[in-house]
Amino acid sequence: MSDSATTDHATTTGMSHNKLAMWVFLGSECLLFGALISTYLVYRGRFADGPAPGDIFDIPFTSVSSFVLLMSSLTMVLALSALQRGDIRNNRLWLLTTALLGSLFIGGQVYEFTTFFREGLGYTTSPFSSAFFTLTGFHGVHVSIGILMLMSMFISSLRGTLRKEHSETVEIIGLYWHFVDIIWIFIFTVIYLVPSPTS
Amino acid sequence: MTETTTVDDVVTQPLGVYTRPRGGTGWRDWITTVDHKKIGILYGVAALFFFVVGGIEALLIRLQLATPNGTVLGADMYNQVFTMHGVTMIFLAAMPLSAAFANYLIPLQIGARDVAFPRLNALSFWIFLAGGIVLNLSWVLGGAPDGGWFGYAPNTGIVFSPSAGMDFYALGLQITGVASLMSSINLTVTILNMRAPGMTLFRMPVFTWMMLVTQLLLVFAMPVIAVALFLLAFSRLFGAKFFDPAVGGDALLWQHLFWIFGHPEVYILILPSFGIISEVIPTFSRKPIFGYSFMVFSGIAIGFMGWGVWAHHMFVSGIGPISVAAFSLSTMFIAVPTGVKILNWMATMWGGRIKFSAPMLFAVGVVSMFTIGGLSGVTHAISPADTQQTDTYYIVAHFHYVIFGGIIFGLFAGLYFWWPKVFGHMLSDLVGKWNFWVMLVGFNLTFGPMHVLGLQGMSRRIDSYSPGFGFELWNMVSTVGSFLIALSVAIFVINVIVSAMKARGQAPCGPDPWDARSLEWLTPNPTPVHNFDEIPVVESLDEFWHRKYGTDEDGRIVRVASAEEVCEDGSAVGVHLPSPSFWPIVFASGLPFIALGLIFNLWLTVPGGLLVVMAIYAWIFEPVDDPDAAHGDHDDHGGDEAAADTTEEAPVV
Amino acid sequence: MSTTETTEEQEEVVHDDHDHPSDAKYFQIAIILGVLTALEVATYYVDIGPALIPTLMVMMVVKFFMVAAWFMHLRFDNSLFTKFFVSGLVLAVAVYVIALSTFEFWSKG
Numbered sequence: 033m034s035d036s037a038t039t040d041h042a043t044t045t046g047m048s049h050n051k052l053a054m055w056v057f058l059g060s061e062c063l064l065f066g067a068l069i070s071t072y073l074v075y076r077g078r079f080a081d082g083p084a085p086g087d088i089f090d091i092p093f094t095s096v097s098s099f100v101l102l103m104s105s106l107t108m109v110l111a112l113s114a115l116q117r118g119d120i121r122n123n124r125l126w127l128l129t130t131a132l133l134g135s136l137f138i139g140g141q142v143y144e145f146t147t148f149f150r151e152g153l154g155y156t157t158s159p160f161s162s163a164f165f166t167l168t169g170f171h172g173v174h175v176s177i178g179i180l181m182l183m184s185m186f187i188s189s190l191r192g193t194l195r196k197e198h199s200e201t202v203e204i205i206g207l208y209w210h211f212v213d214i215i216w217i218f219i220f221t222v223i224y225l226v227p228s229p230t231s
Numbered sequence: 232m233t234e235t236t237t238v239d240d241v242v243t244q245p246l247g248v249y250t251r252p253r254g255g256t257g258w259r260d261w262i263t264t265v266d267h268k269k270i271g272i273l274y275g276v277a278a279l280f281f282f283v284v285g286g287i288e289a290l291l292i293r294l295q296l297a298t299p300n301g302t303v304l305g306a307d308m309y310n311q312v313f314t315m316h317g318v319t320m321i322f323l324a325a326m327p328l329s330a331a332f333a334n335y336l337i338p339l340q341i342g343a344r345d346v347a348f349p350r351l352n353a354l355s356f357w358i359f360l361a362g363g364i365v366l367n368l369s370w371v372l373g374g375a376p377d378g379g380w381f382g383y384a385p386n387t388g389i390v391f392s393p394s395a396g397m398d399f400y401a402l403g404l405q406i407t408g409v410a411s412l413m414s415s416i417n418l419t420v421t422i423l424n425m426r427a428p429g430m431t432l433f434r435m436p437v438f439t440w441m442m443l444v445t446q447l448l449l450v451f452a453m454p455v456i457a458v459a460l461f462l463l464a465f466s467r468l469f470g471a472k473f474f475d476p477a478v479g480g481d482a483l484l485w486q487h488l489f490w491i492f493g494h495p496e497v498y499i500l501i502l503p504s505f506g507i508i509s510e511v512i513p514t515f516s517r518k519p520i521f522g523y524s525f526m527v528f529s530g531i532a533i534g535f536m537g538w539g540v541w542a543h544h545m546f547v548s549g550i551g552p553i554s555v556a557a558f559s560l561s562t563m564f565i566a567v568p569t570g571v572k573i574l575n576w577m578a579t580m581w582g583g584r585i586k587f588s589a590p591m592l593f594a595v596g597v598v599s600m601f602t603i604g605g606l607s608g609v610t611h612a613i614s615p616a617d618t619q620q621t622d623t624y625y626i627v628a629h630f631h632y633v634i635f636g637g638i639i640f641g642l643f644a645g646l647y648f649w650w651p652k653v654f655g656h657m658l659s660d661l662v663g664k665w666n667f668w669v670m671l672v673g674f675n676l677t678f679g680p681m682h683v684l685g686l687q688g689m690s691r692r693i694d695s696y697s698p699g700f701g702f703e704l705w706n707m708v709s710t711v712g713s714f715l716i717a718l719s720v721a722i723f724v725i726n727v728i729v730s731a732m733k734a735r736g737q738a739p740c741g742p743d744p745w746d747a748r749s750l751e752w753l754t755p756n757p758t759p760v761h762n763f764d765e766i767p768v769v770e771s772l773d774e775f776w777h778r779k780y781g782t783d784e785d786g787r788i789v790r791v792a793s794a795e796e797v798c799e800d801g802s803a804v805g806v807h808l809p810s811p812s813f814w815p816i817v818f819a820s821g822l823p824f825i826a827l828g829l830i831f832n833l834w835l836t837v838p839g840g841l842l843v844v845m846a847i848y849a850w851i852f853e854p855v856d857d858p859d860a861a862h863g864d865h866d867d868h869g870g871d872e873a874a875a876d877t878t879e880e881a882p883v884v
Numbered sequence: 885m886s887t888t889e890t891t892e893e894q895e896e897v898v899h900d901d902h903d904h905p906s907d908a909k910y911f912q913i914a915i916i917l918g919v920l921t922a923l924e925v926a927t928y929y930v931d932i933g934p935a936l937i938p939t940l941m942v943m944m945v946v947k948f949f950m951v952a953a954w955f956m957h958l959r960f961d962n963s964l965f966t967k968f969f970v971s972g973l974v975l976a977v978a979v980y981v982i983a984l985s986t987f988e989f990w991s992k993g
């Protein structure tokens with residue numbers, strides 16, 4: 033075979049295509065969440081006859097679930113560092129923990145949504161309600177996709193196909209996961225903690 | 232040649248329950264290809280098809296408006312036709328035609344064998360096509376979108392637009408948007424990460440540079456329209472209250488989101504054309520581009536400033552005097568880098584031994600027509616003037632001068648210029664010149680008079696007008712002109728067909744028909760599947776030209792090597808290429824079902840969703856490189872490329 | 885192989901994964917993040933008057949960048965990644981702050 037083929041595997045910047053692509057994608061996601069958050073901010077005071085944000089937010093509850101998501105970032109990075117050391121067992125353990133913490137967060141969100149719904153905040157109640165559910169819903173979908181990816185990793189690890197040389201894959205999924213966490217750091221402060229209008 | 236590309240048929244192999252396609256010929260090859268060149272051709276064919284569809288819609292508009300009280304289309308049909316004309320031309324013709332050039336040329340210009348994620352590239356194309364199909368299905372499924380291409384709320388709500396048309400708009404554009412986003416990430420990584428040795432950023436051709444800026448604009452602009460379209464879709468499908476003024480929904484929110492995307496989009500459309508003519512003009516002026524770094528930096532500057540001007544589309548929307556003043560100013564500033572480019576092209580031509588072949592004619596057409604459009608653009612940067620002009624035919628005239636004059640002419644320049652590269656034979660230059668002149672005359676007859684009509688007060692988006700306002704003459708002229716444009720497109724099609732027939736049985740046109748400058752011409756025409764026999768080592772800007780020319784002892788430029796000596800002959804064997812795949816098209820084919828399901832019957836989303844999920848998992852289990860197609864002497868397929876397309880997934884290979 | 889010629893952009897790169905922080909460091913970061921979150925939540929119970937919003941913003945930004953710098957390894961990785969991410973971030977903040985201004989969000993909320 034001709035020698036020229038071998039250049040296929042070297043990259044100009046020395047960085048892998050995958051990781052670069054993920055970072056470009058995350059840059060793009062900033063604009064996506066920015067638009068959703070702005071939509072929410074414009075509408076947070078427009079709650080028509082329905083409940084206002086300040087009336088229904090349950091700060092202690094959301095604080096707990098925010099903390100859960102924050103800690104899942106720790107377990108995620110521990111999963112990666114375990115795999116980088118070739119420590120398959122701990123990698124598996126932390127992957128699973130991360131997925132569980134993520135699921136706990138999603139469970140909290142489902143609980144929050146149903147509570148709000150019972151208190152009279154439906155998706156179509158007001159611009160505020162539509163914007164709130166859309167923003168947090170998009171975030172929830174992102175977390176759920178992350179959980180699916182983590183579980184795929186976990187299963188792959190059980191089958192013995194997730195080894196030290198694949199740590200970049202885990203790293204990239206981790207980037208996505210931390211990003212989703214970062215977005216929540218923003219949402220938690222700006223949407224929940226900054227005092228909201230009340231009716 | 233490699234096994235990958237010569238084995239003719241589908242070969243069963245033990246990877247699982249399916250057979251993996253291998254190269255092959257005919258339609259099977261086209262639907263499974265991951266070759267950036269074939270994908271580029273697919274984009275081109277689809278875009279030209281939609282260009283004709285959008286053109287027919289334009290002719291219908293012009294027929295309706297040719298005389299007062301036109302009766303060709305009813306008011307309702309008129310709304311659908313102009314909306315779909317705009318949407319088709321922008322999202323289904325101009326953008327994908329740029330994508331065609333980007334896909335075909337970027338890897339060649341930077342000295343690469345393919346893009347960073349070949350399967351993702353195929354996926355982008357098929358998703359784009361799925362979106363185009365969804366949009367156009369609306370014609371037969373209860374009516375096309377009728378809210379204008381920028382779909383202002385609350386006009387697009389159920390109340391004012393009760394047909395399913397705007398649902399098709401929201402979902403169809405969402406789908407094409409996904410395709411654009413994927414492809415922009417792919418090409419960004421390709422340009423940054425796959426350059427040949429020595430190809431530093433500042434040795435890249437201007438075309439590749441402009442494409443890089445375009446991709447970055449796409450990366451950051453697509454998510455914004457995605458959100459806008461989600462809000463619209465959720466409002467229409469699930470009753471969300473985003474744009475319902477009765478309960479406090481705000482029409483301006485849509486306008487902001489749309490134009491935050493929309494103005495960068497304008498540059499997404501124009502920069503590729505700028506890139507194309509920046510290759511054509513130096514080649515036909517036999518001079519290097521004047522002020523390469525100015526060209527690059529002005530392109531980057533346009534990319535940046537394009538984010539700070541969006542509200543000039545909203546001067547009369549009630550955004551307040553401070554906003555109007557600020558955006559008025561920023562808009563005037565953005566004319567500066569654009570002016571720099573125009574001057575640089577003129578300086579490139581200045582003193583050159585210009586050869587007016589068809590590509591050059593079209594390129595000069597861009598420089599002149601775009602300048603006219605740019606000047607009328609500056610007149611509406613001045614907000615008081617814009618208050619008079621907005622929503623009149625003056626605006627329609629302006630944006631056609633930039634869109635048609637600036638973009639379509641540029642894309643035609645590219646088609647004539649790179650046709651031999653892609654197909655191995657030239658288009659007739661004589662017919663090409665006819666093509667140009669008829670198009671130029673038709674274009675100016677169509678859109679020139681619209682300036683007058685607009686200043687006379689003729690509104691945009693009206694389906695008819697009464698006699699006696701002085702609109703008759705110029706509308707008739709405009710309609711006549713539009714048929715001249717149609718004629719010019721017909722000339723192009725005839726040129727394509729006749730040139731192909733003439734070329735049949737003949738040897739390819741040979742290397743370097745234009746005495747060109749950049750790396751893509753190093754490969755033979757048409758480009759072999761593996762692109763380069765040997766990945767070139769780049770030493771300068773205009774590498775290919777520098778391999779052909781040197782200076783003698785008096786410092787005069789002399790030819791040192793013939794094209795035949797410099798160009799490769801395409802004879803390399805055993806080059807390792809990514810293998811074809813079924814899954815991109817399977818994935819994409821699920822999306823129309825999901826869209827139709829959301830509009831008509833949720834059950835339809837089930838097969839759609841299943842197709843997508845199946846494709847994703849099959850995709851993950853399918854290595855990028857078919858192990859059976861490899862040559863065995865290196866075992867590195869599990870490296871960075873193997874997981875390439877599966878970024879977010881397990882390496883469960 | 886090894887055809888990657890050294891050019892300006894290439895010199896700064898190729899940090900290997902080896903200088904990644906230790907697990908103990910990660911725990912340390914997580915503790916700081918946890919404490920900051922606790923402080924944030926405390927503002928819900930303790931009235932700090934007009935300092936509230938600036939305080940919240942500062943803590944948010946610190947948390948944000950700590951996760952990005954340590955957990956996402958931006959501190960250690962190729963600066964190209966930081967550039968992409970920061971471009972997206974800065975662009976988003978700038979564009980949407982301007983858009984919100986046209987809604988007079990800051991004065992009327």
Ligand code: HEM
Binds near residue numbers: 290320321381693717
């Ligand atoms: C044969 C050439 C063309 C003709 C005769 C033509 C004619 C027209 C006319 C008369 C309108 C105004 C409709 C109205 O406001 O009632 C219009 C709108 C428009 N055209 Fe074209 N056009 C042509 C090519 C193009 C191309 C190549 C593009 C873009 C790549 C384009 C993009 C648009 C857009 C975006 C609108 C605005 C639609 C809207 O108001 O929502 N046109 N065109």
Ligand SMILES: [Cu+2]
Binds near residue numbers: 493497543544
């Ligand atoms: Cu604009």
